[in-house]
Amino acid sequence: MMISYLCTAFLGILVFGLGFNVSLHRIRLREKSHQELKNPHSSISRARIAHSNACQYCAMLAVLMLLTQGPLSGIFGITAVVSRYLHALGFLGFSKAGPNPILFAGASGTYVSGLALSLLLLYQHMPV
Numbered sequence: 001m002m003i004s005y006l007c008t009a010f011l012g013i014l015v016f017g018l019g020f021n022v023s024l025h026r027i028r029l030r031e032k033s034h035q036e037l038k039n040p041h042s043s044i045s046r047a048r049i050a051h052s053n054a055c056q057y058c059a060m061l062a063v064l065m066l067l068t069q070g071p072l073s074g075i076f077g078i079t080a081v082v083s084r085y086l087h088a089l090g091f092l093g094f095s096k097a098g099p100n101p102i103l104f105a106g107a108s109g110t111y112v113s114g115l116a117l118s119l120l121l122l123y124q125h126m127p128v
Helices: 002-037 043-067 071-092 101-124
Strands: none
Touching: 002 043, 002 071, 043 071, 043 101, 071 101
8 A cells, every 4th residue: 555655646746846847937938938838849838738648647547546455556556657757758858749759658658557557446346
C-alpha cells in the first residue's frame, strides 16, 4: 500500500508542478501570452497541453492505484508514474509540437498501465 501512496504523491507533484510551470510562462510572457497561445509550437502552448494531459490521466491513475492491492498494483503504479513523467518530458523537452519517441513511450505506458490497473481492480473485486 505504501507504493500506491508514493505513486499518488508523485502524480500530484507532477500535476501541480506542471500547473506552476504554466503560471511561470504566463508571468514571463505577460501581454504576449494570448498571442503565444495561438501558436501550437510555443513553449506556453506545450506547457498547457502537458498540464492538461496530466490532469486528465493522473487523477484516475491515482484512484486506481489506491483501490488496487498487491505487488502487481505497485508494478503498474510505478509504470504509470514513470510514463506520465515521460509524457510531460516529451511535450516540454522538444521545441516542436508533434510525435516524438519520449512522448510515444509516455502515452503507451500510460494506456498499458491504466488498463492493467483497471483490469486488476475488476479482478480483485469480482464476485466469485
